[in-house]
Amino acid sequence: xxxxxxxxxxxxxxxxxxxxxxxxxxxxxxxxxxxxxxxxxxxxxxxxxxxxxxxxxxxxxxxxxxxxxxxxxxxxxxxxxxxxxxxxxxxxxxxxxxxxxxxxxxxxxxxxxxxxxxxxxxxxxxxxxxxxxxxxxxxxxxxxxxxxxxxxxxxxxxxxxxxxxxxxxxxxxxxxxxxxxxxxxxxxxxxxxxxxxxxxxxxxxxxxxxxxxxxxxxxxxxxxxxxxxxxxxxxxxxxxxxxxxxxxxxxxxxxxxxxxxxxxxxxxxxxxxxxxxxxxxxxxxxxxxxxxxxxxxxxxxxxxxxxx
Amino acid sequence: xxxxxxxxxxxxxxxxxxxxxxxxxxxxxxxxxxxxxxxxxxxxxxxxxxxxxxxxxxxxxxxxxxxxxxxxxxxxxxxxxxxxxxxxxxxxxxxxxxxxxxxxxxxxxxxxxxxxxxxxxxxxxxxxxxxxxxxxxxxxxxxxxxxxxxxxxxxxxxxxxxxxxxxxxxxxxxxxxxxxxxxxxxxxxxxxxxxxxxxxxxxxxxxxxxxxxxxxxxxxxxxxxxxxxxxxxxxxxxxxxxxxxxxxxxxxxxxxxxxxxxxxxxxxxxxx
Numbered sequence: 001x002x003x004x005x006x007x008x009x010x011x012x013x014x015x016x017x018x019x020x021x022x023x024x025x026x027x028x029x030x031x032x033x034x035x036x037x038x039x040x041x042x043x044x045x046x047x048x049x050x051x052x053x054x055x056x057x058x059x060x061x062x063x064x065x066x067x068x069x070x071x072x073x074x075x076x077x078x079x080x081x082x083x084x085x086x087x088x089x090x091x092x093x094x095x096x097x098x099x100x101x102x103x104x105x106x107x108x109x110x111x112x113x114x115x116x117x118x119x120x121x122x123x124x125x126x127x128x129x130x131x132x133x134x135x136x137x138x139x140x141x142x143x144x145x146x147x148x149x150x151x152x153x154x155x156x157x158x159x160x161x162x163x164x165x166x167x168x169x170x171x172x173x174x175x176x177x178x179x180x181x182x183x184x185x186x187x188x189x190x191x192x193x194x195x196x197x198x199x200x201x202x203x204x205x206x207x208x209x210x211x212x213x214x215x216x217x218x219x220x221x222x223x224x225x226x227x228x229x230x231x232x233x234x235x236x237x238x239x240x241x242x243x244x245x246x247x248x249x250x251x252x253x254x255x256x257x258x259x260x261x262x263x264x265x266x267x268x269x270x271x272x273x274x275x276x277x278x279x280x281x282x283x284x285x286x287x288x289x290x291x292x293x294x295x296x297x298x299x300x301x302x303x304x305x306x307x308x
Numbered sequence: 309x310x311x312x313x314x315x316x317x318x319x320x321x322x323x324x325x326x327x328x329x330x331x332x333x334x335x336x337x338x339x340x341x342x343x344x345x346x347x348x349x350x351x352x353x354x355x356x357x358x359x360x361x362x363x364x365x366x367x368x369x370x371x372x373x374x375x376x377x378x379x380x381x382x383x384x385x386x387x388x389x390x391x392x393x394x395x396x397x398x399x400x401x402x403x404x405x406x407x408x409x410x411x412x413x414x415x416x417x418x419x420x421x422x423x424x425x426x427x428x429x430x431x432x433x434x435x436x437x438x439x440x441x442x443x444x445x446x447x448x449x450x451x452x453x454x455x456x457x458x459x460x461x462x463x464x465x466x467x468x469x470x471x472x473x474x475x476x477x478x479x480x481x482x483x484x485x486x487x488x489x490x491x492x493x494x495x496x497x498x499x500x501x502x503x504x505x506x507x508x509x510x511x512x513x514x515x516x517x518x519x520x521x522x523x524x525x526x527x528x529x530x531x532x533x534x535x536x537x538x539x540x541x542x543x544x545x546x547x548x549x550x551x552x553x554x555x556x557x558x559x560x561x562x563x564x565x566x567x568x569x570x571x572x573x574x575x576x577x578x579x580x
Contacts, residue, residue, distance in 0.1 A: 018404035020483055025410065028395040028454065035429070035451040036417050042428035098323075105320040118566050119328050125558045126331075127512040129530035130551045134334050137544055145333060179330065184573065191574035240421040243514040247534045261423040261515070269519060274427050281424035292419040296412075 040285075046278035053272035067279035076255055077280060080263040087170070087245075087259065088238035091177040095234055096227060098178060099185030106186065107193045120183040128180065132247035135176035139163065146172075166256035169249050173257060176244055181237070185230045192226030193219070232295035239288055260284050338548035345544055360545035361553075370550055372524055373532035377554075380445045380517075380528060381510035387446070388453040389461075389503050396461035397487050401470065411462070418455035422515050425451055433520055440522040448516045456509060457502045463575040464498025465491070501572040504565050511558060529554040 050063045071077050106116055123131065139146050139162045150156040162168050196219065204214050242261040245251060251258035251266070258266075264284060268277035337345055339356045364370045395414075399407060429448050430439075438444035472494070473486045481489070492499070517528040524532060533550045536543055562569060 014403055017402040017483075021398040021402040021404040021407075024394040024398035024402075027391040028414075028458065031391060031450055031454055032413075032417060035447055036420065036425065039425050039428035039432065039451075040420075042431070043424055046427055046431075101319075102323060105323060109320075114566060116324065117570060118563055119324060121562050121566060121569065122331055122559065123327055125508060125512075125562045126551075126555050127514070127530045127558070129512075129514045129534045130554055133533060133547055134330055134551055137337070137548065138330060138333065140544075179327065183327065187570055187574055236419055240423070242423065243530075246514070246518075261421065264423045265426070265515070265519070268427055268430070274431070278427045281421070281427060284421045285424040288419055288421045289416075292416065295419070296415065 043278045043281055043285075046275055047282045049275045051273075051275035051278075053274060063275065067276050068283070070276060071279050071283060076258070077260075077263060079255065080258050080260045083257060084239055084241065084259045084261075087174065087177075087241060088235050090170075091174050091181070092231055092234045092238055094174070094178045095182045095185045096231055098182040099189050099230065100223075100227075102182060102186035103189035103193055106190050120186060122183075123180045124183045126180070128243040129247050131180050132176055132244045135172050135179070136163065136248050139172040139175075163249055164253050166253055169253065169257050173245055173248050176248065177238070177241070180244075181234060185234060188230040188233070189223060189226055192223045196222045229295070232291065236288060236291050236295060239291060240284075260287075334548050335552055338545065338552050340545070342545050360549035364546050364549045364553065368532075368536070368546065368550075369524065370529075370532065370553065373527045373529045374553065376442075376526055377511060377529040379442055380449065381507050381513075383442070384446050384449040384453045384510045385457075385503055385507045388450060388457040388506050389499060392454055392457035392461050392502065393492075393499060395458050396465050397491065399458070399462050400465040401473070401491075402483075414455045414458050418452065418459060420451070422452070426515065426519050429516075430519060439520055440526045442526075444520050445517060445526075445528070448520060449510055449513060452513075453506050453510055457506045460502035460505060460572055460575070461495075461498060463572075464501065465495060468495055468498070497568070501565070501568040504561060504569060505572050508558065508561065508569075 047067050048063060048065070050058055050061050050066075052058055102120065106113065106120070109116055126134075138144050142159055142161075144159075146162075147156065147159040151159060160168065162172050200218050200222075201214055204218060209217065240261055241259050242265065245257055245259050245262055246265075249257045251262045255263075260280070261284065264277050264280040267273050267280060338360055339358065341355060341357050341359065395410075398404075399411060425448065433439050433444045433448075436444075438447075468491070473490050476486050476490050477483070512530065513528070514530050514534070517531045518534075521527050521531065527535070529550070533547060533554065536547050536550070
């Protein structure tokens with residue numbers, strides 16, 4: 001109906017629309033209830049119980065918040081949170097800087113834009129597990145190309161065994177993530193750049209502003225909403241990191257690079273502590289939810305807009 | 309347009325080079341003989357071999373995980389797009405109470421950490437005898453594929469003018485007729501974009517496939533590669549060959565639909 005539809009029709013149309021709408025939405029509601037709603041409720045329930053598949057004789061006693069108390073006190077879980085936060089902070093910052101550079105490059109490219117887009121999309125489109133392996137090959141301890149380049153350029157005296165060093169193991173992990181996700185950030189920022197009114201630059205040029213001042217006073221402020229959205233979007237993803245670390249270091253050496261998802265996974269499928277792992281995943285869920293609220297807070301008015 | 313000074317162009321070239329070089333290196337190495345895998349400057353490989361590819365398909369039967377990935381990603385995408393199109397139509401064209409709530413719910417689901425669904429899904433699939441089955445992957449995959457496709461489709465349908473459809477409604481067509489005869493023919497580029505992106509996300513999925521499959525007969529391609537083991541050392545040649553094979557379909561899709569993918573990605577994340 002056009003916006004000018006007579007008000008008298010509204011009530012009747014609404015009833016019909018409502019019935020049809022829920023009809024059309026019912027498959028979605030059923031599927032999401034089945035694969036998300038019900039499992040989440042179950043996770044919550046599990047997290048309040050002792051449930052260890054390796055010790056079936058313990059049964060399934062109600063444990064209240066014991067699993068959560070254990071989790072909060074668990075040094076390995078605390079370390080996993082710290083690792084995840086560190087990983088997210090460093091890689092998302094690098095991706096924002098790199099993404100901005102890349103977006104500006106693509107924005108100002110006069111020729112070969114399509115080719116540029118394809119080349120830049122490649123790292124994003126390669127399965128994360130595969131690109132993790134690819135970077136493990138490049139960072140190989142003895143003869144990987146990264147070592148060869150660093151030694152050749154005299155930045156390192158001898159080959160470095162990156163993946164078995166608790167601190168240096170982060171270098172391949174973060175490099176791989178930055179390589180994979182910078183293009184995505186660049187595309188989000190490029191969309192932002194393209195919506196900046198060109199006449200602002202003309203006006204600035206007439207006022208005698210150089211390229212740097214134009215960038216600082218026009219481009220950056222107008223791009224800020226896009227930057228915030230990209231940052232929140234990436235932070236959400238980085239906080240859930242699993243595939244990359246799983247194939248690159250397996251969380252090692254020891255547990256030096258273990259993320260929250262990785263620890264939850266190992267509590268679950270390697271140690272079969274379902275109750276405890278469920279508590280861990282509820283905490284992960286709660287943390288993501290807070291990040292998600294930040295994201296919606298900034299992007300929400302566009303995302304949840306109901307008019308058309 | 310701002311002026312383009314030379315040093316910047318060099319920087320740009322380096323930037324792009326940084327993104328492309330690792331891919332090039334992996335491809336070049338996958339054709340190098342095992343003994344020369346870690347030789348440093350074969351910028352252009354001297355002796356090319358397809359041994360790794362032969363071993364991949366003959367000894368490791370890599371066509372199995374490829375087929376599994378294709379079946380799982382394909383079925384999930386088909387289901388998500390059909391169900392998602394109905395939902396997206398309701399969410400963009402019909403006025404009803406709870407519309408914002410449904411949209412917020414879909415958004416919340418798409419932000420969920422996958423790992424928090426693994427414990428209950430594992431127990432449920434085990435109880436239903438669905439561990440290590442296609443159904444046991446497609447169902448969990450819908451938890452992220454359906455919100456994603458609804459999200460992308462809502463974004464697209466919003467941009468589509470409603471006038472043509474309104475005309476048909478005034479002429480006495482029902483809502484469902486309008487959806488089938490008018491909206492879908494107009495919206496197919498958006499539906500195609502949503503399908504492509506959903507397929508890519510399914511193709512790349514790792515955690516569910518790792519948790520809910522038990523052996524090579526049901527591993528998806530990324531899981532199979534990650535679990536490759538050699539007898540004495542890491543079988544890098546075969547891993548790289550497998551990486552190239554797994555990535556080829558993705559590259560084909562990206563090259564063919566580059567513009568659509570970019571539009572879908574950016575609209576999905578911010579413009580709605």
